[in-house]
Amino acid sequence: MSLATKFGGYTYENPFMNASGVHCMSTDELDEMDNSRAGSFITKSATTSHRAGNPEPRYFSVPLGSINSMGLPNQGIDYYLNYVLDRQKSHPDSSPVFFSVAGMSVEENLNLLKKIQDSDFNGTTELNFSCPNVPGKPQVAYDFEMTQEILSKVFEFFKKPLGVKMPPFFDFAHFDAMANILNQFPLAYVNCINSVGNGLYIDVETETVVIKPKDGFGGLGGEYVKPTALANVRAFYTRLNPSIKIIGTGGIKTGQDAFEHLLCGATMLQVGTELYKEGVSIFERLEKELKEIMEKKGYSTIDDLRGKLNSL
Numbered sequence: 001m002s003l004a005t006k007f008g009g010y011t012y013e014n015p016f017m018n019a020s021g022v023h024c025m026s027t028d029e030l031d032e033m034d035n036s037r038a039g040s041f042i043t044k045s046a047t048t049s050h051r052a053g054n055p056e057p058r059y060f061s062v063p064l065g066s067i068n069s070m071g072l073p074n075q076g077i078d079y080y081l082n083y084v085l086d087r088q089k090s091h092p093d094s095s096p097v098f099f100s101v102a103g104m105s106v107e108e109n110l111n112l113l114k115k116i117q118d119s120d121f122n123g124t125t126e127l128n129f130s131c132p133n134v135p136g137k138p139q140v141a142y143d144f145e146m147t148q149e150i151l152s153k154v155f156e157f158f159k160k161p162l163g164v165k166m167p168p169f170f171d172f173a174h175f176d177a178m179a180n181i182l183n184q185f186p187l188a189y190v191n192c193i194n195s196v197g198n199g200l201y202i203d204v205e206t207e208t209v210v211i212k213p214k215d216g217f218g219g220l221g222g223e224y225v226k227p228t229a230l231a232n233v234r235a236f237y238t239r240l241n242p243s244i245k246i247i248g249t250g251g252i253k254t255g256q257d258a259f260e261h262l263l264c265g266a267t268m269l270q271v272g273t274e275l276y277k278e279g280v281s282i283f284e285r286l287e288k289e290l291k292e293i294m295e296k297k298g299y300s301t302i303d304d305l306r307g308k309l310n311s312l
C-alpha cells in the first residue's frame with residue numbers, strides 16, 4: 001500500500017500539502033511544513049515587496065470551516081525565494097517544492113515570474129489568479145480575457161513548471177470557457193479551488209460580522225466548500241488535456257475527503273482550513289485515514305483510483 005504520487009517528473013511520498021496562505025507565511029512555519037508528514041509544501045502567495053494585508057480581525061474559524069480576508073499579507077518574493085533556494089542547496093535530493101505568486105497587476109505578475117525564471121528555483125510555481133480579498137481587485141480568473149492575456153504573455157518567457165490557482169466556477173459554460181483557455185497553454189497543473197469568495201458569517205450574540213475588512217465579507221473554506229471543490233476538480237479533470245494535472249483543494253478534513261478528491265481526478269491535495277485548525281499533525285492523520293480507506297477498498301496505489309468516479 002503506497003500513497004506515492006508522481007507529479008512534475010518527481011515522486012512525492014504522499015499527495016498532501018498545505019494550501020498557499022496556510023502555515024507558510026514565515027520560515028518557521030515553512031520549516032514545520034517541511035518537517036511534517038506532508039508530501040510537499042507551498043509558500044504564501046508573494047508580491048514584489050512586503051505587504052501588511054488587511055486590518056485584523058481578518059481570519060475566523062467557524063464550526064463548518066473558516067472565513068478570511070487576509071488581503072495577501074506576505075514578506076515579499078525575495079524572502080520566500082531565498083528560503084526555497086537555501087532549501088534546494090541543503091536538500092539537493094528532495095523533491096522540489098511549490099512557490100506561489102500573486103501580482104496586483106499584469107505587469108507585477110510578469111515581473112514576479114521573470115524573477116523566478118531567472119533564478120535557480122527548480123520547483124513548481126503557482127500563479128494565484130483567485131484571491132478574493134484585495135479591496136478593489138477582482139479575482140483575475142473571473143475575467144476570462146485577462147486570464148488569457150496574462151497566460152499568453154507569461155508563456156512567452158516562462159519555461160519552468162507553472163500551475164494556476166483558480167476560484168470556484170458554478171456554471172458549465174464557465175467550466176467550458178475556462179478549460180478552452182487553459183488548454184491553450186503548457187500548464188503543469190490547475191489548482192481547484194481557492195476560497196469561495198465573499199461569504200458572510202454573523203455572530204448572532206453581538207449581531208456583528210466576525211472579520212473587519214470589507215464589512216465582514218470574506219473567502220469561505222472548510223467543510224462548507226467541499227462539494228464545490230469536488231465539482232471544480234472533476235469539471236477541469238474531464239475537460240483539460242491529460243498533461244495538465246489537477247491539484248485538489250477545498251474541504252479536505254479526513255482521509256475520506258482526500259479519497260473523494262482523488263476519485264474526481266486530483267493528483268496533489270492541498271489542505272487549508274483544517275490545517276489552520278489542527279496544525280501540521282493533520283498530515284499524519286490524513287495519511288493514516290487515506291491508507292485505511294484504500295486498504296478497505298482494495299486499492300494498492302493512488303494511480304488505481306485517480307479519476308475513477310462513476311457516473312450513474
Ligand SMILES: O=C1NC(=O)NC(C(=O)O)N1
Pocket residue numbers: 021045068069070071072073128130131132133134194195219
Ligand atoms: O488567494 C487567497 N485566498 C484567500 O482565501 N485568502 C488569501 C488572502 O486574502 O491573502 N489569498
